[in-house]
Amino acid sequence: MAKAYERIADELRQSIRAGELKPGDRLPSETKLAEDHRRSVPTIRDALRLLQDEGLIEKQHGRGNFVRKPRTRVLRTNLRHQWEKDRARETEAERQQTGATEHDTGLGVNDLVFYAAYREIKASEEIAKALGVPEGTPLLERTYRTRYAAENAPFNLVTSYLVRSLVESNPDLLDETKEPWPGGTQNQLYTVGIEVGRVEELVSARPPTPEEAEELELPPGTSVLVLRKTTFDVNDRVVDVSDVTLPGDRTEMLFTTPLERW
Protein backbone atom coordinates (compact mmCIF):
# COMPACT_ATOMS: atom_id res chain seq x y z
CA MET A 1 0.00 0.00 0.00
CA ALA A 2 2.82 2.34 -0.88
CA LYS A 3 2.11 5.91 -1.85
CA ALA A 4 1.66 6.69 -5.51
CA TYR A 5 4.64 9.00 -5.83
CA GLU A 6 6.91 6.49 -4.11
CA ARG A 7 5.80 3.73 -6.43
CA ILE A 8 6.46 5.89 -9.47
CA ALA A 9 9.86 6.88 -8.09
CA ASP A 10 10.68 3.22 -7.48
CA GLU A 11 9.80 2.35 -11.02
CA LEU A 12 12.00 5.07 -12.48
CA ARG A 13 14.79 4.21 -10.08
CA GLN A 14 14.67 0.64 -11.31
CA SER A 15 14.90 1.78 -14.91
CA ILE A 16 17.94 3.87 -14.11
CA ARG A 17 19.72 1.20 -12.09
CA ALA A 18 18.98 -1.42 -14.71
CA GLY A 19 20.47 0.83 -17.36
CA GLU A 20 17.31 1.24 -19.43
CA LEU A 21 17.75 4.92 -18.81
CA LYS A 22 21.39 5.81 -19.22
CA PRO A 23 23.29 8.83 -17.86
CA GLY A 24 22.42 11.86 -19.97
CA ASP A 25 19.11 10.44 -21.20
CA ARG A 26 16.03 12.59 -20.94
CA LEU A 27 13.13 11.19 -18.98
CA PRO A 28 9.63 11.38 -20.46
CA SER A 29 8.07 14.79 -19.81
CA GLU A 30 6.06 15.33 -16.66
CA THR A 31 2.78 15.44 -18.55
CA LYS A 32 3.69 12.27 -20.42
CA LEU A 33 4.52 10.46 -17.18
CA ALA A 34 1.29 11.71 -15.65
CA GLU A 35 -0.74 10.24 -18.51
CA ASP A 36 1.15 6.96 -18.47
CA HIS A 37 0.67 6.47 -14.75
CA ARG A 38 -2.85 7.94 -14.60
CA ARG A 39 -1.73 10.44 -12.02
CA SER A 40 -1.69 14.20 -11.76
CA VAL A 41 1.37 16.22 -12.68
CA PRO A 42 2.04 17.35 -9.09
CA THR A 43 2.20 13.71 -8.02
CA ILE A 44 4.73 13.02 -10.76
CA ARG A 45 6.71 16.01 -9.60
CA ASP A 46 6.78 14.60 -6.06
CA ALA A 47 8.25 11.39 -7.43
CA LEU A 48 10.84 13.25 -9.46
CA ARG A 49 11.88 15.28 -6.47
CA LEU A 50 12.66 12.09 -4.59
CA LEU A 51 14.95 10.98 -7.39
CA GLN A 52 16.54 14.40 -7.52
CA ASP A 53 17.27 14.27 -3.79
CA GLU A 54 18.90 10.89 -4.29
CA GLY A 55 21.15 12.41 -6.91
CA LEU A 56 19.80 10.20 -9.68
CA ILE A 57 18.29 12.86 -11.91
CA GLU A 58 18.83 16.49 -12.69
CA LYS A 59 16.03 18.91 -13.54
CA GLN A 60 16.53 21.51 -16.23
CA HIS A 61 13.96 24.24 -16.50
CA GLY A 62 12.48 24.32 -19.98
CA ARG A 63 14.44 21.30 -21.18
CA GLY A 64 13.45 18.27 -19.19
CA ASN A 65 14.61 15.85 -16.53
CA PHE A 66 17.84 14.01 -17.17
CA VAL A 67 19.66 11.04 -15.70
CA ARG A 68 22.75 12.42 -14.01
CA LYS A 69 26.25 11.51 -15.08
CA PRO A 70 28.43 10.56 -12.16
CA ARG A 71 31.68 12.46 -12.11
CA THR A 72 34.05 12.59 -9.22
CA ARG A 73 37.43 13.96 -8.67
CA VAL A 74 39.94 12.94 -6.05
CA LEU A 75 41.55 15.52 -3.83
CA ARG A 76 44.77 14.26 -2.27
CA THR A 77 44.97 15.91 1.06
CA ASN A 78 47.24 14.86 3.87
CA LEU A 79 50.07 13.26 1.89
CA ARG A 80 51.08 16.62 0.53
CA HIS A 81 51.73 18.27 3.88
CA GLN A 82 55.15 16.69 4.39
CA TRP A 83 55.99 17.29 0.76
CA GLU A 84 55.07 20.93 1.12
CA LYS A 85 57.10 21.30 4.26
CA ASP A 86 60.17 19.82 2.62
CA ARG A 87 59.91 22.34 -0.16
CA ALA A 88 59.14 25.42 1.88
CA ARG A 89 62.80 26.38 2.09
CA GLU A 90 63.44 26.01 -1.60
CA THR A 91 63.96 29.22 -3.51
CA GLU A 92 61.42 30.34 -6.05
CA ALA A 93 63.73 29.16 -8.85
CA GLU A 94 64.14 25.71 -7.41
CA ARG A 95 60.43 25.44 -6.93
CA GLN A 96 59.69 26.22 -10.53
CA GLN A 97 62.08 23.49 -11.59
CA THR A 98 60.51 20.69 -9.56
CA GLY A 99 57.08 22.27 -9.55
CA ALA A 100 54.55 19.47 -9.58
CA THR A 101 51.09 20.75 -8.83
CA GLU A 102 48.89 18.08 -10.31
CA HIS A 103 49.98 15.36 -7.96
CA ASP A 104 49.80 17.36 -4.82
CA THR A 105 46.76 19.51 -4.86
CA GLY A 106 44.57 17.75 -7.37
CA LEU A 107 44.73 20.93 -9.41
CA GLY A 108 45.71 20.86 -13.04
CA VAL A 109 47.73 23.55 -14.77
CA ASN A 110 44.75 24.89 -16.64
CA ASP A 111 42.55 25.25 -13.63
CA LEU A 112 41.62 28.75 -12.66
CA VAL A 113 42.13 30.25 -9.27
CA PHE A 114 40.43 33.49 -8.28
CA TYR A 115 42.19 35.14 -5.41
CA ALA A 116 40.99 37.85 -3.16
CA ALA A 117 43.21 39.97 -0.95
CA TYR A 118 43.34 39.52 2.78
CA ARG A 119 40.91 41.57 4.79
CA GLU A 120 41.31 42.57 8.40
CA ILE A 121 38.58 41.24 10.66
CA LYS A 122 37.96 40.55 14.32
CA ALA A 123 37.72 36.93 15.44
CA SER A 124 34.15 35.68 15.78
CA GLU A 125 33.29 33.30 18.57
CA GLU A 126 33.58 30.18 16.44
CA ILE A 127 36.78 31.07 14.68
CA ALA A 128 38.40 32.38 17.86
CA LYS A 129 37.84 28.98 19.40
CA ALA A 130 39.37 27.24 16.41
CA LEU A 131 42.44 29.47 16.51
CA GLY A 132 42.76 29.34 20.29
CA VAL A 133 42.71 33.11 20.69
CA PRO A 134 40.31 35.45 22.52
CA GLU A 135 37.21 36.61 20.71
CA GLY A 136 37.86 39.87 18.90
CA THR A 137 41.55 39.23 18.18
CA PRO A 138 42.65 40.94 14.94
CA LEU A 139 42.77 38.43 12.12
CA LEU A 140 43.38 38.33 8.42
CA GLU A 141 40.78 36.61 6.33
CA ARG A 142 40.53 35.84 2.67
CA THR A 143 38.40 33.74 0.39
CA TYR A 144 39.32 32.28 -2.92
CA ARG A 145 37.70 30.04 -5.45
CA THR A 146 38.98 27.50 -7.90
CA ARG A 147 37.35 26.43 -11.13
CA TYR A 148 38.25 23.17 -12.77
CA ALA A 149 39.02 23.88 -16.41
CA ALA A 150 38.26 20.47 -17.94
CA GLU A 151 34.67 20.41 -16.71
CA ASN A 152 34.21 24.15 -16.53
CA ALA A 153 32.78 23.65 -13.07
CA PRO A 154 33.63 25.14 -9.69
CA PHE A 155 35.97 23.00 -7.68
CA ASN A 156 36.34 24.60 -4.30
CA LEU A 157 35.79 27.59 -2.10
CA VAL A 158 38.43 28.37 0.48
CA THR A 159 38.38 30.73 3.42
CA SER A 160 41.50 31.03 5.49
CA TYR A 161 42.22 32.82 8.73
CA LEU A 162 45.55 33.96 10.14
CA VAL A 163 46.35 35.69 13.40
CA ARG A 164 47.47 39.17 12.34
CA SER A 165 50.26 39.57 14.86
CA LEU A 166 51.96 36.36 13.77
CA VAL A 167 52.43 37.37 10.17
CA GLU A 168 52.67 41.15 9.91
CA SER A 169 56.28 41.01 8.80
CA ASN A 170 55.05 40.24 5.26
CA PRO A 171 54.65 43.56 3.41
CA ASP A 172 52.53 42.35 0.50
CA LEU A 173 49.77 41.25 2.77
CA LEU A 174 47.11 43.82 2.12
CA ASP A 175 48.04 44.65 -1.45
CA GLU A 176 45.13 43.63 -3.65
CA THR A 177 47.28 43.32 -6.72
CA LYS A 178 49.72 40.75 -5.39
CA GLU A 179 49.44 37.17 -4.37
CA PRO A 180 51.42 37.67 -1.18
CA TRP A 181 52.50 34.09 -0.66
CA PRO A 182 52.90 31.85 -3.65
CA GLY A 183 53.58 28.21 -2.89
CA GLY A 184 50.99 27.22 -0.32
CA THR A 185 50.44 27.65 3.38
CA GLN A 186 53.64 25.99 4.53
CA ASN A 187 55.74 28.23 2.38
CA GLN A 188 53.72 31.21 3.46
CA LEU A 189 54.39 30.49 7.11
CA TYR A 190 58.08 29.78 6.49
CA THR A 191 58.58 33.28 5.14
CA VAL A 192 57.55 34.69 8.48
CA GLY A 193 59.65 32.23 10.45
CA ILE A 194 57.10 29.64 11.50
CA GLU A 195 57.82 25.91 11.39
CA VAL A 196 54.79 23.71 11.03
CA GLY A 197 54.59 20.67 13.28
CA ARG A 198 51.23 19.08 12.67
CA VAL A 199 48.17 19.42 10.50
CA GLU A 200 44.69 18.36 11.54
CA GLU A 201 41.89 17.97 9.07
CA LEU A 202 38.30 17.72 10.18
CA VAL A 203 35.89 16.51 7.54
CA SER A 204 32.15 16.92 7.59
CA ALA A 205 29.23 17.02 5.21
CA ARG A 206 26.24 19.30 5.39
CA PRO A 207 23.65 20.90 3.14
CA PRO A 208 24.97 24.03 1.43
CA THR A 209 23.88 27.48 2.40
CA PRO A 210 22.02 29.20 -0.46
CA GLU A 211 25.17 31.22 -1.18
CA GLU A 212 27.35 28.12 -1.41
CA ALA A 213 24.82 26.39 -3.61
CA GLU A 214 25.03 29.24 -6.08
CA GLU A 215 28.79 29.65 -5.89
CA LEU A 216 29.51 25.97 -6.42
CA GLU A 217 26.67 25.46 -8.91
CA LEU A 218 25.21 22.70 -6.82
CA PRO A 219 22.06 20.96 -7.98
CA PRO A 220 19.37 20.98 -5.27
CA GLY A 221 19.62 18.08 -2.86
CA THR A 222 23.39 17.71 -2.96
CA SER A 223 25.52 18.56 0.01
CA VAL A 224 28.93 20.09 0.47
CA LEU A 225 32.02 18.47 1.90
CA VAL A 226 33.78 20.75 4.34
CA LEU A 227 37.38 20.29 5.32
CA ARG A 228 38.62 22.40 8.20
CA LYS A 229 42.40 22.36 8.14
CA THR A 230 44.13 23.45 11.32
CA THR A 231 47.88 23.98 11.17
CA PHE A 232 49.97 23.81 14.35
CA ASP A 233 53.55 24.97 14.75
CA VAL A 234 56.20 22.82 16.46
CA ASN A 235 55.12 24.21 19.84
CA ASP A 236 51.59 23.04 19.16
CA ARG A 237 50.16 26.51 18.75
CA VAL A 238 47.53 27.03 16.10
CA VAL A 239 48.94 29.18 13.30
CA ASP A 240 46.39 28.83 10.53
CA VAL A 241 42.82 27.71 10.10
CA SER A 242 41.21 27.32 6.73
CA ASP A 243 37.91 25.96 5.57
CA VAL A 244 37.69 24.26 2.20
CA THR A 245 34.21 23.82 0.85
CA LEU A 246 33.79 21.30 -1.94
CA PRO A 247 30.82 20.19 -4.03
CA GLY A 248 29.75 16.87 -2.53
CA ASP A 249 28.46 15.50 -5.81
CA ARG A 250 31.82 15.48 -7.56
CA THR A 251 34.59 15.31 -4.99
CA GLU A 252 36.39 12.59 -3.08
CA MET A 253 39.16 13.15 -0.58
CA LEU A 254 42.06 10.77 -0.17
CA PHE A 255 44.00 10.35 3.08
CA THR A 256 47.04 8.10 3.24
CA THR A 257 48.59 6.75 6.43
CA PRO A 258 51.97 5.03 6.03
CA LEU A 259 52.82 2.72 8.93
CA GLU A 260 56.22 1.94 10.40
CA ARG A 261 57.70 -1.49 9.85
CA TRP A 262 58.06 -3.97 12.66
Place this chain on the structure above:
Amino acid sequence: MAKAYERIADELRQSIRAGELKPGDRLPSETKLAEDHRRSVPTIRDALRLLQDEGLIEKQHGRGNFVRKPRTRVLRTNLRHQWEKDRARETEAERQQTGATEHDTGLGVNDLVFYAAYREIKASEEIAKALGVPEGTPLLERTYRTRYAAENAPFNLVTSYLVRSLVESNPDLLDETKEPWPGGTQNQLYTVGIEVGRVEELVSARPPTPEEAEELELPPGTSVLVLRKTTFDVNDRVVDVSDVTLPGDRTEMLFTTPLERW
Protein backbone atom coordinates in the same frame (compact mmCIF):
# COMPACT_ATOMS: atom_id res chain seq x y z
CA MET B 1 10.75 39.97 -7.26
CA ALA B 2 11.69 36.82 -5.41
CA LYS B 3 9.33 33.90 -5.27
CA ALA B 4 6.90 33.74 -2.40
CA TYR B 5 8.15 30.49 -0.93
CA GLU B 6 11.73 31.71 -1.06
CA ARG B 7 10.83 34.94 0.72
CA ILE B 8 9.03 33.02 3.45
CA ALA B 9 11.95 30.62 3.81
CA ASP B 10 14.32 33.58 4.06
CA GLU B 11 12.25 35.11 6.81
CA LEU B 12 12.19 31.94 8.86
CA ARG B 13 15.89 31.35 8.25
CA GLN B 14 16.60 34.80 9.61
CA SER B 15 14.59 34.07 12.73
CA ILE B 16 16.51 30.89 13.30
CA ARG B 17 19.94 32.40 12.69
CA ALA B 18 19.12 35.37 14.88
CA GLY B 19 18.12 33.03 17.66
CA GLU B 20 14.50 34.13 17.86
CA LEU B 21 13.69 30.53 17.15
CA LYS B 22 15.98 28.32 19.18
CA PRO B 23 16.91 24.67 18.62
CA GLY B 24 14.03 22.48 19.72
CA ASP B 25 11.41 25.22 19.31
CA ARG B 26 8.30 24.44 17.36
CA LEU B 27 7.54 26.64 14.39
CA PRO B 28 4.02 28.02 13.93
CA SER B 29 1.77 25.45 12.25
CA GLU B 30 1.52 25.39 8.48
CA THR B 31 -2.02 26.77 8.49
CA LYS B 32 -0.96 29.53 10.88
CA LEU B 33 1.97 30.48 8.68
CA ALA B 34 -0.30 30.42 5.65
CA GLU B 35 -2.71 32.88 7.26
CA ASP B 36 0.08 35.15 8.48
CA HIS B 37 1.71 35.34 5.07
CA ARG B 38 -1.55 35.33 3.08
CA ARG B 39 -0.40 32.33 1.14
CA SER B 40 -1.73 28.83 0.54
CA VAL B 41 -0.56 25.93 2.63
CA PRO B 42 1.28 24.21 -0.25
CA THR B 43 3.33 27.35 -0.72
CA ILE B 44 4.25 27.32 2.95
CA ARG B 45 5.19 23.69 2.61
CA ASP B 46 7.51 24.57 -0.27
CA ALA B 47 9.25 27.07 1.98
CA LEU B 48 9.55 24.58 4.82
CA ARG B 49 11.01 21.97 2.52
CA LEU B 50 13.78 24.38 1.59
CA LEU B 51 14.65 24.80 5.26
CA GLN B 52 14.47 21.08 5.80
CA ASP B 53 16.90 20.49 2.94
CA GLU B 54 19.25 22.99 4.52
CA GLY B 55 19.14 21.00 7.72
CA LEU B 56 17.62 23.85 9.70
CA ILE B 57 14.32 22.28 10.62
CA GLU B 58 12.92 18.83 11.17
CA LYS B 59 9.36 17.82 10.30
CA GLN B 60 7.42 15.55 12.60
CA HIS B 61 4.20 14.12 11.29
CA GLY B 62 1.33 15.01 13.56
CA ARG B 63 3.47 17.14 15.89
CA GLY B 64 4.88 20.07 14.01
CA ASN B 65 8.01 21.52 12.51
CA PHE B 66 10.95 22.00 14.82
CA VAL B 67 14.27 23.83 14.75
CA ARG B 68 16.96 21.17 14.66
CA LYS B 69 19.52 20.74 17.39
CA PRO B 70 22.99 20.42 15.98
CA ARG B 71 24.81 17.39 17.32
CA THR B 72 28.01 16.09 15.92
CA ARG B 73 30.43 13.49 16.95
CA VAL B 74 34.06 13.24 15.97
CA LEU B 75 35.45 10.03 14.56
CA ARG B 76 39.22 9.82 14.89
CA THR B 77 40.38 7.89 11.93
CA ASN B 78 43.92 7.73 10.67
CA LEU B 79 45.81 8.33 13.91
CA ARG B 80 44.68 5.01 15.25
CA HIS B 81 46.17 2.93 12.48
CA GLN B 82 49.72 3.05 13.85
CA TRP B 83 48.39 2.57 17.36
CA GLU B 84 46.48 -0.48 16.24
CA LYS B 85 49.47 -1.91 14.46
CA ASP B 86 51.66 -1.51 17.54
CA ARG B 87 49.16 -3.46 19.57
CA ALA B 88 48.40 -6.20 17.10
CA ARG B 89 51.08 -8.45 18.60
CA GLU B 90 49.91 -7.98 22.16
CA THR B 91 48.18 -10.94 23.74
CA GLU B 92 44.52 -10.77 24.60
CA ALA B 93 45.42 -10.28 28.27
CA GLU B 94 47.75 -7.38 27.55
CA ARG B 95 45.16 -5.82 25.38
CA GLN B 96 42.54 -5.87 28.09
CA GLN B 97 44.96 -4.12 30.41
CA THR B 98 45.73 -1.17 28.19
CA GLY B 99 42.41 -1.35 26.35
CA ALA B 100 41.44 2.17 25.45
CA THR B 101 38.59 2.19 23.00
CA GLU B 102 37.11 5.62 23.48
CA HIS B 103 40.13 7.50 22.22
CA ASP B 104 40.79 5.39 19.23
CA THR B 105 37.56 4.53 17.59
CA GLY B 106 35.27 7.21 18.89
CA LEU B 107 33.21 4.44 20.40
CA GLY B 108 32.25 4.48 24.06
CA VAL B 109 32.02 1.41 26.22
CA ASN B 110 28.24 1.47 26.29
CA ASP B 111 27.81 1.67 22.57
CA LEU B 112 26.24 -1.29 20.92
CA VAL B 113 27.72 -3.21 18.05
CA PHE B 114 25.65 -5.66 16.06
CA TYR B 115 27.80 -8.12 14.23
CA ALA B 116 26.94 -10.41 11.42
CA ALA B 117 28.98 -13.42 10.37
CA TYR B 118 31.06 -13.42 7.23
CA ARG B 119 29.34 -14.62 4.11
CA GLU B 120 31.04 -16.06 1.07
CA ILE B 121 30.47 -14.05 -2.08
CA LYS B 122 31.99 -13.55 -5.50
CA ALA B 123 33.70 -10.24 -6.21
CA SER B 124 31.51 -7.78 -8.11
CA GLU B 125 33.07 -5.55 -10.71
CA GLU B 126 33.43 -2.56 -8.40
CA ILE B 127 34.77 -4.41 -5.42
CA ALA B 128 37.11 -6.54 -7.52
CA LYS B 129 38.67 -3.35 -8.79
CA ALA B 130 39.09 -2.01 -5.26
CA LEU B 131 40.74 -5.21 -4.09
CA GLY B 132 42.87 -5.58 -7.20
CA VAL B 133 41.62 -9.08 -7.96
CA PRO B 134 39.74 -10.54 -10.96
CA GLU B 135 35.98 -10.28 -11.01
CA GLY B 136 34.37 -13.34 -9.44
CA THR B 137 37.21 -14.06 -6.97
CA PRO B 138 35.86 -15.72 -3.79
CA LEU B 139 35.54 -13.15 -1.03
CA LEU B 140 34.27 -12.92 2.49
CA GLU B 141 31.83 -10.14 3.21
CA ARG B 142 30.14 -8.96 6.34
CA THR B 143 28.14 -6.00 7.50
CA TYR B 144 27.79 -4.65 10.95
CA ARG B 145 26.12 -1.73 12.62
CA THR B 146 26.91 0.37 15.63
CA ARG B 147 24.48 2.32 17.75
CA TYR B 148 25.62 5.13 19.96
CA ALA B 149 24.21 4.55 23.43
CA ALA B 150 24.14 8.12 24.74
CA GLU B 151 21.92 9.41 21.95
CA ASN B 152 20.24 6.11 21.17
CA ALA B 153 20.97 6.76 17.54
CA PRO B 154 22.70 4.75 14.83
CA PHE B 155 26.33 5.64 14.44
CA ASN B 156 27.66 3.69 11.52
CA LEU B 157 27.16 0.91 9.04
CA VAL B 158 30.21 -1.06 7.97
CA THR B 159 30.71 -3.53 5.16
CA SER B 160 34.08 -5.18 4.85
CA TYR B 161 35.55 -7.42 2.21
CA LEU B 162 38.45 -9.85 2.47
CA VAL B 163 40.01 -12.08 -0.13
CA ARG B 164 39.09 -15.61 0.96
CA SER B 165 42.37 -17.27 0.09
CA LEU B 166 44.39 -14.82 2.19
CA VAL B 167 42.64 -15.58 5.43
CA GLU B 168 41.33 -19.13 5.39
CA SER B 169 43.70 -20.23 8.11
CA ASN B 170 41.31 -18.73 10.66
CA PRO B 171 38.89 -21.47 11.72
CA ASP B 172 36.24 -19.26 13.37
CA LEU B 173 35.54 -17.46 10.17
CA LEU B 174 32.16 -18.75 9.18
CA ASP B 175 30.88 -19.54 12.65
CA GLU B 176 27.89 -17.29 13.26
CA THR B 177 28.23 -17.53 17.01
CA LYS B 178 31.75 -16.16 17.29
CA GLU B 179 33.33 -12.83 16.63
CA PRO B 180 36.26 -14.34 14.75
CA TRP B 181 38.68 -11.51 15.21
CA PRO B 182 38.39 -9.30 18.24
CA GLY B 183 40.62 -6.26 18.25
CA GLY B 184 40.22 -4.65 14.89
CA THR B 185 41.40 -5.22 11.35
CA GLN B 186 45.11 -4.98 12.06
CA ASN B 187 44.89 -7.61 14.74
CA GLN B 188 42.71 -9.72 12.52
CA LEU B 189 45.27 -9.67 9.76
CA TYR B 190 48.17 -10.31 12.14
CA THR B 191 46.59 -13.61 13.22
CA VAL B 192 46.86 -14.87 9.67
CA GLY B 193 50.40 -13.59 9.24
CA ILE B 194 49.86 -10.34 7.35
CA GLU B 195 51.77 -7.16 8.18
CA VAL B 196 50.02 -3.95 7.24
CA GLY B 197 52.10 -1.32 5.51
CA ARG B 198 49.73 1.46 4.55
CA VAL B 199 46.14 2.50 4.91
CA GLU B 200 44.28 4.68 2.42
CA GLU B 201 41.02 6.34 3.24
CA LEU B 202 38.79 7.80 0.56
CA VAL B 203 36.07 10.09 1.83
CA SER B 204 32.98 11.12 -0.07
CA ALA B 205 29.48 12.37 0.58
CA ARG B 206 26.34 11.40 -1.26
CA PRO B 207 22.60 11.17 -0.71
CA PRO B 208 21.63 7.98 1.08
CA THR B 209 19.90 5.13 -0.66
CA PRO B 210 16.40 4.56 0.75
CA GLU B 211 17.76 1.56 2.68
CA GLU B 212 20.58 3.57 4.26
CA ALA B 213 18.19 6.36 5.16
CA GLU B 214 16.08 3.91 7.13
CA GLU B 215 18.99 2.07 8.71
CA LEU B 216 20.71 5.23 9.91
CA GLU B 217 17.46 7.03 10.77
CA LEU B 218 18.36 9.93 8.54
CA PRO B 219 15.99 12.87 8.22
CA PRO B 220 15.16 13.64 4.58
CA GLY B 221 17.63 15.94 2.92
CA THR B 222 20.70 14.81 4.83
CA SER B 223 23.46 12.89 3.16
CA VAL B 224 25.80 10.14 4.24
CA LEU B 225 29.54 10.31 4.64
CA VAL B 226 31.25 7.31 3.13
CA LEU B 227 34.76 6.28 4.07
CA ARG B 228 36.34 3.57 1.96
CA LYS B 229 39.30 2.20 3.86
CA THR B 230 41.81 0.21 1.84
CA THR B 231 44.50 -1.66 3.73
CA PHE B 232 47.77 -2.60 2.00
CA ASP B 233 50.37 -5.04 3.27
CA VAL B 234 54.09 -4.24 3.29
CA ASN B 235 54.35 -5.44 -0.31
CA ASP B 236 51.66 -2.99 -1.33
CA ARG B 237 49.03 -5.60 -2.00
CA VAL B 238 45.47 -4.83 -1.02
CA VAL B 239 44.42 -7.06 1.86
CA ASP B 240 41.21 -5.50 3.06
CA VAL B 241 38.59 -3.09 1.81
CA SER B 242 35.83 -1.78 4.00
CA ASP B 243 33.15 0.83 3.55
CA VAL B 244 31.99 2.81 6.54
CA THR B 245 28.75 4.69 6.08
CA LEU B 246 28.01 7.44 8.56
CA PRO B 247 25.10 9.80 9.07
CA GLY B 248 26.22 13.12 7.60
CA ASP B 249 24.17 15.20 9.98
CA ARG B 250 25.98 14.09 13.12
CA THR B 251 29.47 12.95 12.21
CA GLU B 252 32.83 14.60 11.70
CA MET B 253 36.03 12.79 10.81
CA LEU B 254 39.42 13.85 12.09
CA PHE B 255 42.68 13.18 10.26
CA THR B 256 46.00 14.10 11.81
CA THR B 257 49.27 14.44 9.93
CA PRO B 258 52.40 14.80 12.09
CA LEU B 259 55.35 16.34 10.23
CA GLU B 260 59.04 15.67 10.67
CA ARG B 261 61.21 18.33 12.25
CA TRP B 262 63.78 20.19 10.23
Place this chain on the structure above:
DNA sequence: TCAAAGAACTCCTAAAGAGGAGTTGAGGAG
Protein backbone atom coordinates in the same frame (compact mmCIF):
# COMPACT_ATOMS: atom_id res chain seq x y z
C1' DT C 1 -9.06 5.57 39.84
C1' DC C 2 -8.19 4.35 35.31
C1' DA C 3 -8.52 3.14 30.74
C1' DA C 4 -10.91 3.77 26.44
C1' DA C 5 -12.98 6.94 23.15
C1' DG C 6 -13.00 11.01 20.86
C1' DA C 7 -12.08 15.83 19.55
C1' DA C 8 -8.77 18.87 17.93
C1' DC C 9 -4.77 19.69 16.61
C1' DT C 10 -0.69 18.54 13.64
C1' DC C 11 1.59 17.28 8.92
C1' DC C 12 0.92 14.28 4.49
C1' DT C 13 -0.94 12.76 0.00
C1' DA C 14 -3.37 13.86 -4.06
C1' DA C 15 -6.15 16.37 -7.46
C1' DA C 16 -7.19 20.00 -11.14
C1' DG C 17 -6.25 24.33 -13.07
C1' DA C 18 -4.14 28.86 -14.38
C1' DG C 19 -0.49 31.50 -15.61
C1' DG C 20 4.83 32.18 -15.83
C1' DA C 21 9.33 31.39 -17.59
C1' DG C 22 13.20 29.01 -19.99
C1' DT C 23 14.50 26.33 -24.43
C1' DT C 24 14.27 24.81 -29.00
C1' DG C 25 13.41 24.60 -33.71
C1' DA C 26 10.71 26.09 -37.75
C1' DG C 27 9.63 29.66 -40.79
C1' DG C 28 9.98 34.09 -42.77
C1' DA C 29 12.29 38.69 -43.62
C1' DG C 30 16.29 40.81 -44.90
Place this chain on the structure above:
DNA sequence: CTCCTCAACTCCTCTTTAGGAGTTCTTTGA
Protein backbone atom coordinates in the same frame (compact mmCIF):
# COMPACT_ATOMS: atom_id res chain seq x y z
C1' DC D 1 22.83 32.57 -45.95
C1' DT D 2 21.78 34.96 -41.48
C1' DC D 3 19.05 36.84 -38.18
C1' DC D 4 14.66 37.40 -35.87
C1' DT D 5 10.13 36.07 -34.43
C1' DC D 6 7.02 32.92 -32.83
C1' DA D 7 4.85 28.61 -31.71
C1' DA D 8 5.30 24.60 -29.10
C1' DC D 9 7.32 22.28 -25.87
C1' DT D 10 9.50 21.96 -21.38
C1' DC D 11 9.49 22.66 -16.11
C1' DC D 12 8.02 26.20 -12.29
C1' DT D 13 4.99 28.79 -9.09
C1' DC D 14 0.79 29.21 -6.79
C1' DT D 15 -4.07 28.47 -5.86
C1' DT D 16 -8.19 25.87 -4.00
C1' DT D 17 -10.08 21.71 -2.38
C1' DA D 18 -10.45 17.05 -0.34
C1' DG D 19 -9.44 13.47 2.59
C1' DG D 20 -5.78 10.53 5.26
C1' DA D 21 -2.81 9.73 9.13
C1' DG D 22 -0.10 10.57 13.42
C1' DT D 23 -0.18 12.95 18.15
C1' DT D 24 -2.00 14.94 22.21
C1' DC D 25 -5.19 16.03 25.56
C1' DT D 26 -9.78 15.97 27.30
C1' DT D 27 -13.87 13.75 28.16
C1' DT D 28 -16.44 9.85 29.26
C1' DG D 29 -17.70 5.49 31.15
C1' DA D 30 -16.66 1.49 33.92
